[in-house]
Amino acid sequence: MSQETILEAVQPERKQQRRSIVTQQKLLDAAIEAFSENGFKGTSTRDIAERAGVHHPLITYHFKNKEKLWHAAADHIFGAFTHALANSLAENRQMDPKKRMSTMIRIYVEYARNHPALHKVMIQEASYPNPRLDWLIETHLKPLFETTFEMLEKLQKLGVAAPGNPAILFNMIRLSSGGLLTLGNELKGSSGIDIDDPETLDEISDMIVRLFLPGEMPPRSSTA
Amino acid sequence: MSQETILEAVQPERKQQRRSIVTQQKLLDAAIEAFSENGFKGTSTRDIAERAGVHHPLITYHFKNKEKLWHAAADHIFGAFTHALANSLAENRQMDPKKRMSTMIRIYVEYARNHPALHKVMIQEASYPNPRLDWLIETHLKPLFETTFEMLEKLQKLGVAAPGNPAILFNMIRLSSGGLLTLGNELKGSSGIDIDDPETLDEISDMIVRLFLPGEMPPRSSTA
DNA sequence: GCACTAATGGTCCAATTCGGTAAAAAATTT
DNA sequence: AAATTTTTTACCGAATTGGACCATTAGTGC
Structure with a gap:
């Protein structure tokens, strides 16, 4: 679960703020929902931001661009599923x-x-x-x-x-x-x-x- | 199979030309393909026209608007399938x-x-x-x-x-x-x-x- | 062949939406 | 309080949207 993202690579001189994590989470959830409904091409970043209840430039800020947001969202949901599956199988x-x-x-x-x-x-x-x-x-x-x-x-x-x-x-x-x-x-x-x-x-x-x-x-x- | 469309309702004082039927057919096929790939919202009429190799205003001419084109395309493919199924079942x-x-x-x-x-x-x-x-x-x-x-x-x-x-x-x-x-x-x-x-x-x-x-x-x- | 209409081509439109940028403002951390 | 991260607001130019318009062409019915 290393979805503290992308930005960690740059250089986090200060620690990430909690509200930042929250908006990233909201954006990821909203992105998955939107992409799953309308596909990549059919989804606009503005639509995603609106679903997340967040201003759309925050997408650029947190995820650089639409493509990277899609990848992060896919990693997010597949990671969560794999995790749930592995847990249950271990039990x-x-x-x-x-x-x-x-x-x-x-x-x-x-x-x-x-x-x-x-x-x-x-x-x-x-x-x-x-x-x-x-x-x-x-x-x-x-x-x-x-x-x-x-x-x-x-x-x-x-x-x-x-x-x-x-x-x-x-x-x-x-x-x-x-x-x-x-x-x-x-x-x-x-x-x-x-x-x-x-x-x-x-x-x-x-x-x-x-x-x-x-x-x-x-x-x-x-x-x- | 009444996909001679829409326009028949208006008043066909002259019979429909063959090339018209051809373009309608091409548009229907292209529409189904595009809609199936990108959904209704994600598909533009221009994309459909381009796939059909036809000038996009012809969509307006033949089908009035995007919504009606979708319905015609859906009727088209479901009609064809139902037909194929019925034929085979009859045999x-x-x-x-x-x-x-x-x-x-x-x-x-x-x-x-x-x-x-x-x-x-x-x-x-x-x-x-x-x-x-x-x-x-x-x-x-x-x-x-x-x-x-x-x-x-x-x-x-x-x-x-x-x-x-x-x-x-x-x-x-x-x-x-x-x-x-x-x-x-x-x-x-x-x-x-x-x-x-x-x-x-x-x-x-x-x-x-x-x-x-x-x-x-x-x-x-x-x-x- | 002629007159008439259906069909097409090409152009244009105004409006909206697109993804993304820039800079100011606010909130947090140190 | 200073430094930095995050959010907000405003804006960009490009592209795309569905649709309208009209001149031209092709086909139809006589």
């Missing part, structure tokens, strides 16, 4: 693989509900080829996905996860959870699904586990 | 329910590959509440979804489709197919999935059928 280190994966799914569903911007930003940038997408893939997506691929493959060998290309399988899980919640505004009207109902979230998580991890864990052998 | 009228649903999935996967704008536009508009989303739901989504819900419920009763809320199930299918292909630009880099490979499309379709329609059709009884 469940001794659980069996199926339980661990189920937990990850549950966390992601919950996270996607509370921070839909995480998935939305990926969609926005994947919308057409651009350098930000490449950066996102290399910096955040690949590291995040790799461990999950491995976990899934292991589960497939154990007969727990459904067979087939694990990469495709993983992405289907990703879309059935995060992608589904991203459509929140539409689901109620088109399908009568209310993602604000906590029971709905459980229903989604349970269904994903049932669909994608249909097998049961084999009884633990003494040698392994 | 397979005598097939058993599981086969029919599998066919629908296959069609949607293929369609989403060749016309990613269909799904992208829905995502763009669902990104935040707005009147276009409401219109989209009422005009196109609900009619399109209703029949599928029913088919799915029937398949659940037959033990073919996975159990659980059919609306959620349906939307997971929708996202595992169309939503997945929408991420095309990202999937290669992040997961090594190449959606330009026809085999990948088959793999996706097959996996969806296996995951969501795991049961086999019961042998046909003589009375039903």
Whole structure:
């Protein structure tokens, strides 16, 4: 979590003021929200400043320019998610693989509900080829996905996860959870699904586990 | 298919010229592409005209304004998809329910590959509440979804489709197919999935059928 | 071929918005 | 109180916005 930013590199002869941290935080949150809704091109720095309740030149002051603000915002939300995920996985280190994966799914569903911007930003940038997408893939997506691929493959060998290309399988899980919640505004009207109902979230998580991890864990052998 | 547009309402004392239809077509295609990439707000009419290779005042001439162009473009792509779907379903009228649903999935996967704008536009508009989303739901989504819900419920009763809320199930299918292909630009880099490979499309379709329609059709009884 | 209209091309518009800068004012830290 | 960080206010020039206007061209119906 080194989002004390950018400016730290210059030369902080004096320590950063608290209100400065607050406005940076507000700007990052507002930026993520705006970028996730309207994409990079479709978002103006003025819109972001307004959402943050802050004067727009502060963006230049704190983040230099729009591009750097986008990167900082992406780092911010991915960092927070990775952190939440790592925490939860550390807690469940001794659980069996199926339980661990189920937990990850549950966390992601919950996270996607509370921070839909995480998935939305990926969609926005994947919308057409651009350098930000490449950066996102290399910096955040690949590291995040790799461990999950491995976990899934292991589960497939154990007969727990459904067979087939694990990469495709993983992405289907990703879309059935995060992608589904991203459509929140539409689901109620088109399908009568209310993602604000906590029971709905459980229903989604349970269904994903049932669909994608249909097998049961084999009884633990003494040698392994 | 009444996308001969808008102007027909005025009073066509003479019949529409062929080149006019061509430019309208080009504008509709360009509009869908642009709107799907950058959303309504993020798209300029000039961008659309440029993509279409057409002078931008022609948008005003043919579609009155940006809003009406969006609606015409949405009608256009949803009409085309509904048409393709209906055609294929008509061909397979005598097939058993599981086969029919599998066919629908296959069609949607293929369609989403060749016309990613269909799904992208829905995502763009669902990104935040707005009147276009409401219109989209009422005009196109609900009619399109209703029949599928029913088919799915029937398949659940037959033990073919996975159990659980059919609306959620349906939307997971929708996202595992169309939503997945929408991420095309990202999937290669992040997961090594190449959606330009026809085999990948088959793999996706097959996996969806296996995951969501795991049961086999019961042998046909003589009375039903 | 002629008259009429639909369609296009090219130009212009006024308004707004864009990202970013500069310098004064205010708030904090030392 | 001095020094420095942060915020505020005002402003910039460039680009873009959706749309209007009219002369020209192409196609239609006779």
